[in-house]
Amino acid sequence: MSDYILEMNQISKEFTGVKALSNVNFKVERGEIHCLVGENGAGKSTLMKVLSGVYPYGTYEGDIVFNGDTKQFNKINDSVDAGIVIIHQELALFPDLSVYENIFIGNEIQNGGVLDWNKAIVESKKMLDKVKLKVNPEALIKDLGVGKQQLVEIAKALSKDVKLLILDEPTAALNENDSENLLNLLRELKKQGITCIMISHKLKEVISISDKATVIRDGETICTLDASKGEITEANIIKNMVGREIQDIYPKRPDQEYGEKVLELTNWSAYDSQLGRYVAKDVNLHVREGEIIGIAGLMGSGRTELALSIFGNSKNYKLQGDLFVNGIPVKFKHTSDAIKAGIAYVTEDRKGDGLFLLQDIKNNISVGNLKGISSNGIVNVNEEIKVADEYKDSLGIKTPSIQQLVGNLSGGNQQKVSLGKWLFVGPKLLILDEPTRGIDVGAKFEIYTVMNDLIKKGLSIIMISSELGEVLGMSDRVYVMAEGEIQGELSSEEASQEKIMQLATQ
Amino acid sequence: MKLFNELKSLIKHNIRDYGMYIALIVIMITFTILTDGLFMSSRNISNLLDSAGYIAVLAVGVMLVIVIRHIDLSIGFLAGFLGAIAAILIMQYNMPVFIVIPIILLLGILAGGVTGFLVAKVGIPAFVATLAGWLIYRGAILMATEKTGTIVVENDAFNAIGNGYIxxxxxxxxxxxxxxxxxxxxxxxxxxxxxxxxxxxxxxxxxxxxxxxxxxxxxxxxxxxxxxxxxxxxxxxxSWTVMIILLVVAVYHFVTTKTVLGRHIYAVGSNPEAAHLSGINVKKITFIVFGSMGMLSALSGILFTSRLQSATTTAGTLFELDAIAAAFVGGVSAAGGVGKVTGAVIGAVVMATLTSGMNLMGVGIAPQYMIRGGVLALAVIFDVMTRRQRA
CATH class of the missing domain: 1.10.287 (Helix Hairpins)
Known part of the structure; x- marks a missing residue:
């Protein structure tokens, strides 16, 4: 009989009609390192949020048994009190506070309300020793590198008498050296009896460190692989990650003659000076007229950053390499330059940086090209209404009127408004970032149909997508990105779920 | 009956827009009753509108600043300072009014441009940048009036702006x-x-x-x-003041609702990221809005100096807060992207009405401040509630 520190039984969780988890069973033995793997959106993070009390007891079905007791966590503090600590991918540290203040934040050493800083410093040194981090406890977090910050997070967890440590993609932002350090530390902690759950996309890491690995796909547990039985291999994990049947929901399109290269990048790199690393490195790619290329990869692989660096470089990355539009080298100073050159970028986060939710459909569609429907700076509203109505009809935006506020539309219709806005600009190349995220199957099909119509008219499309089915179903060629680099280029004949996933998890 | 139902649902759905007008009418009727009709006398309404003028133009400007998610605290003393400069140009340099006014307006645009530069290009929070402006312009008024004290303007054409009638x-x-x-x-x-x-x-x-x-x-x-x-x-x-307000409202209403510039301003206000990604030059818009704010501050300074027929050492004190209050009473949203020119002006009239009515009734200055504060709070609470209801 195995000694389970954690048993999650028949966990189901629903978000307004969408099943995020269904009957997930997840068991972790005491003292092991257990990896959780799966595609973006498979349900890994949701499962961990259920476990840590972010989604309180009662908002999900099923039960959690921790250390032999059935637990009901109503808030994060309840799970922390039980000894479960989760370290998120975005670190929850305060950059302007010192290391020791961060370690004891929310858990301050005090005497009747008065803080005992000296004791805190002494105690924090012990914690830092445990994670083998040699820094002055009084140093500020913002002066440390990401790797060291990660270790501070773990030290913070240790200060809370942690029994089960959960790490969500701990190495995503780390370089190889720091990653190796971190993995060694986890092995060390394991010897000290701390159980660890790690979510990771890097299969090499998973293979090197896990005792067990559970694969989640579409909100269900697929299998739990055991290292001692030699089950944790790259091929085995990938097979289970991608095993989904791809239904034939992609509209057929006739064979297309490709024209000249519309856009080409050579040795293109973008350095983010705030993060202190390259978000895109040595990228070489091209798109021809009438072609849809897919850029596959996992979240955080640098796809969006690459798109932004092309589209007027709005994040002020330091750029290297060359960008050619129609064979002519160009440098964009502002998004408006990119738009003038015929490039349009439909953002991943429509609500965040794509649409004006408090304005109506008409205003949202016209905003990118108001000059085209105005004379002497005065907007011709009749013209504007005509244009908005045309896109409403041609894209099938379901709304009683183009006066409707965009914030009141469904996700699929919002996406169509986004598309309409950018088509009205009259682009030659459309960059679609996760074009079908969060929208229903019917609307997806409509958007694919629109894409096919567009390339028939001679446009080109770069489609960034995490959905493998979509990438395979729609792309003429696929580039796979990981860690800011193009890991490979696949023709539509070569491409398969396994191959893409293999490249994406390098 | 059908008519009544439609009216009811119309008011219910546009309560935020109509609420302000309804409030204004209710306040006016209340004062009329409490003062036995004195409030609604021709003379009082005429004075009321003239006294609202210099705040109303500031309110229009600051409404747009708030729409693009910034704030401007320097406008009161900037108005006072530019008013003093106008007085000096007329009285000490004997310049004709028709030259002085464009000069003052240009100086205002320049001052607004400096604020715009600090906010848009240097990236200083508008609150801090304009607080610095507040201090600087306050010092500048004192310096300009240091030798002479209050500068009395003896120029009929100039004084007519704030006191004369068509x-x-x-x-x-x-x-x-x-x-x-x-x-x-x-x-x-x-x-x-x-x-x-x-x-x-x-x-x-x-x-x-x-x-x-x-x-x-x-x-x-x-x-x-x-x-x-x-x-x-x-x-x-x-009065000329009312004509000027009407002109400002007409121009700004037109620009905000009918032009590309107006659309871009509201786009930047409702989602700056999306605006940038739509090819809108957010910095340029910020510049223009602060520049317009500076110009309206100059106009406010001219109106006020003309109305007092003199430039005083304390001119412009608290104008900025009155204008911001008027803008909020007029329905501008602190979250950005929402606000109307007509609303800002009505807001200024509401605030002036309160002052005028309470003065007529002989209410002391202490309760007056409290009541105006209460009305501001109520207006914003009302705003938040109606917005939540819609969401």
Missing amino acids: PSIMQVGGLHLLSLLVGALGIIFYIYSSISNRRNKIKYDFDVVSRPIFILQLVFVSSIIAYITWLLAGYNGF
Whole structure:
């Protein structure tokens, strides 16, 4: 009989009609390192949020048994009190506070309300020793590198008498050296009896460190692989990650003659000076007229950053390499330059940086090209209404009127408004970032149909997508990105779920 | 009955827009009753509108600043300072008024441009940048009036801006003829634009109110314009201040609702990231909005100096807060992207009405501040509640 520190039984969780988890069973033995793997959106993070009390007891079905007791966590503090600590991918540290203040934040050493800083410093040194981090406890977090910050997070967890440590993609932002350090530390902690759950996309890491690995796909547990039985291999994990049947929901399109290269990048790199690393490195790619290329990869692989660096470089990355539009080298100073050159970028986060939710459909569609429907700076509203109505009809935006506020539309219709806005600009190349995220199957099909119509008219499309089915179903060629680099280029004949996933998890 | 139901649902759905007008009418009626009709006298309404003028123009400017998610605290003392400069140019340099006014307006644009530069290019939070401006312009007024103290302006043309009235041409039954004509033109223009607007909407199958309601609206608004015209015509007619406010409202209303620039301003306000990704130059818009703010500050300074017929050492004190309060009473949203020119002006009139009414009733200055504070708080609470209801 195995000694389970954690048993999650028949966990189901629903978000307004969408099943995020269904009957997930997840068991972790005491003292092991257990990896959780799966595609973006498979349900890994949701499962961990259920476990840590972010989604309180009662908002999900099923039960959690921790250390032999059935637990009901109503808030994060309840799970922390039980000894479960989760370290998120975005670190929850305060950059302007010192290391020791961060370690004891929310858990301050005090005497009747008065803080005992000296004791805190002494105690924090012990914690830092445990994670083998040699820094002055009084140093500020913002002066440390990401790797060291990660270790501070773990030290913070240790200060809370942690029994089960959960790490969500701990190495995503780390370089190889720091990653190796971190993995060694986890092995060390394991010897000290701390159980660890790690979510990771890097299969090499998973293979090197896990005792067990559970694969989640579409909100269900697929299998739990055991290292001692030699089950944790790259091929085995990938097979289970991608095993989904791809239904034939992609509209057929006739064979297309490709024209000249519309856009080409050579040795293109973008350095983010705030993060202190390259978000895109040595990228070489091209798109021809009438072609849809897919850029596959996992979240955080640098796809969006690459798109932004092309589209007027709005994040002020330091750029290297060359960008050619129609064979002519160009440098964009502002998004408006990119738009003038015929490039349009439909953002991943429509609500965040794509649409004006408090304005109506008409205003949202016209905003990118108001000059085209105005004379002497005065907007011709009749013209504007005509244009908005045309896109409403041609894209099938379901709304009683183009006066409707965009914030009141469904996700699929919002996406169509986004598309309409950018088509009205009259682009030659459309960059679609996760074009079908969060929208229903019917609307997806409509958007694919629109894409096919567009390339028939001679446009080109770069489609960034995490959905493998979509990438395979729609792309003429696929580039796979990981860690800011193009890991490979696949023709539509070569491409398969396994191959893409293999490249994406390098 | 059907009519009444439509009216009810109309008010319910547009409560945020109508609420302000309803509040204004309620406040006015209350004061009229409490002062035995004195409040609604021609003379009082005329004075009330003139005293609202210099705050109203500031409110229009600061409304746009708030729409693009910034704030400007420097506008009060900037207005005071530029007013003092105007007085100095006229009295000490003997410059003619028609040259002084454009110079002052240009100086205002320049000052606003400096703020815009600090906020848009250097990236200083507007609160801090304009707080610095507040201190600097306050010092500048003191410096400008240091030797002379209060500068009395003895120039009839300049003083007419804040105290004079449009010429009457001839009196008709004791009423001011040109003012009646202006009022009549206003009504004709209002009816014409409402009808053409409605036609256009019907053409494109947009929602419009039913015909009887539409006629009711026309009659209601026309009679209010007619009543105010009649009131003012019974005194000295439209003042130059009122004409200037009307001009500012007309220009700014046009720019914000009909032009590419106006659309871009609201786009930047409602989602700066999306605006940038739509190819809009957010920095340029920020520049323009602060520049316009500076120009309106200059205009406010001219109006105030002219009204007092002198530039004082404390001119402009607390104007900025009155203007910001007026903008919020007028429905601008601190979250950005929402606000109307007409709203800001009505907000300024509401605040001036409170002051005027309470003065007539002999309410002490202490309760006056508290009541105005209460009204501001109520307006914003009302705003938040109606917004939540809609969401």
